[in-house]
Amino acid sequence: MKKKSLIWVTGIVVAALVIWGWGLFRTVKDVVEAHPELTAESRDQVFPAPEHTVYQMNLKLDPVSHELWGYSLVSSTNTTNGDLDEIWLTTYPNAMREQAASPAPATAYYSGFDPGYLEISQAKVNNRPVVYSYQGISTRLQLDTPIYKNDVFTIEMEWKVKIPRASYRLGGKDGVILLGNFYPQLNVKDARGWHIPENIKFGDPFFSQVADYAVAIQIPEAYQLATSGEIVAIEAEDTGWQRILIRAGQVRDFALAAALHYQTVETYVNGIEVEGFFRGNDPEIDAGVLERTAAALKYYGAVYGSYSGSKFVVVQGPMQGFQGMEYSGMIFLSDEVFKPSFGEERRAFLVAHEVAHQWWYHMVGNDQLNEPWLDEGLASWSARQYLKRVELDVGNKSPGNSANLGKSLQEMGNKGHYYDVAYSGGEAFWAQLEEEQGEEKILAILRHYLAEFKHKTASTEDLRRIIEEECRSPLDSFFDFWF
Ligand SMILES: [Zn+2]
Known part of the structure; x- marks a missing residue:
């Protein structure tokens, strides 16, 4: 690489990082500043409140091995009517772990059944490691220290999705990867308690709240990416990979698709x-x-x-x-x-x-x-x-x-x-x-x-x-x- 182009690339990367960093700073700042302004009305609203919830995700997608690595930092406020001693999230890829329970029809598995799943390797709430357990398409985080009413909190998770070799809304075939309902997403809690979605083979077994998203994803340079929200920067990496930065304000379900040779x-x-x-x-x-x-x-x-x-x-x-x-x-x-x-x-x-x-x-x-x-x-x-x-x-x-x-x-x-x-x-x-x-x-x-x-x-x-x-x-x- 020539020195002049190296300066250019460095400049673009620095600019992208500044935009990215500013975006993260703003979204986190908004959440923190919003905290003291909770009104009587917003205290009783459905959790997680859209105006108090931000998902930041760093992702790496390998479309060849059908693996997606994720790090999530979710910030929200306990807008429920009481303290929280557990948090439930939807981890939908686990619907496709077992052949008998998979919502994808048998014909979707073009090379025989191939399981899909989401595995969490570490979870922390407010910087403290927490115990987690899977239940169907949901995951429960057990909190030793409760999150008090109106408190701002963060959840950090390291996770990995195995994307099934299947023609499905979460799956991939011939260089096209569809990523619908792929990440750990907060379940809803309202006056009736936590909503724990079941794995139902038809329809859309989802109930989610709107939130802000700031996402960075690494994918091979040869792939094109479609996303909810907007791409704010693309950073080329020397290794044949690219890093794409995305912002999506007030979206209910964030989704992605990656493909080779698309128009x-x-x-x-x-x-x-x-x-x-x-x-x-x-x-x-x-x-x-x-x-x-x-x-x-x-x-x-x-x-x-x-x-x-x-x-x-x-x-x-x-x-x-x-x-x-x-x-x-x-x-x-x-x-x-x-x-x-x-x-x-x-x-x-x-x-x-x-x-x-x-x-x-x-x-x-x-x-x-x-x-x-x-x-x-x-x-x-x-x-x-x-x-x-x-x-x-x-x-x-x-x-x-x-x-x-x-x-x-x-x-x-x-x-x-x-x-x-x-x-x-x-x-x-x-x-x-x-x-x-x-x-x-x-x-x-x-x-x-x-x-x-x-x-x-x-x-x-x-x-x-x-x-x-x-x-x-x-x-x-x-x-x-x-x-
Ligand atoms: Zn419809």
């Missing part, structure tokens, strides 16, 4: 950078997916309220068991979706459904284990509205398809029933409400729902209150029909 295409809408991260097999289909993503972001922004990020990424990847999966600022679409045989209208509906999840799941969160109809029903109803208003001449979903929407994933029992209740039933709920109250009223309800619960979590009860407020009447018989 990136991009467009802009309402100041949002929309990026396609595709194989590039069919440029016409790719362009259609990208344009439709941008059009859906624009439509939902206009009718419900603006999208909270400055970037949105659509990733094509090897996925079986799902055609699409939503994360914060990013969606994964399976390879199947990009085939001409998938069908134009089906592709349009799927893209519009996954994009709608940025409003109904990412911005307005819900307990996806116990009330999956909330985000799935709204994502499907929103997708059909988008198709009707922006694209195609499609009819309404026929209303009146009564289902008990108040079922948990556990109670639904299987994937078919899950689709009937959460997707079809959930969409039919909104279609019937629209038929009775008119579209304008529904949009007023949803604008209210977003404004009140943006970056928080809502329940069916919260939604019912808003619906009845906007309709200015109790709707007992309507709700009795659906629940």
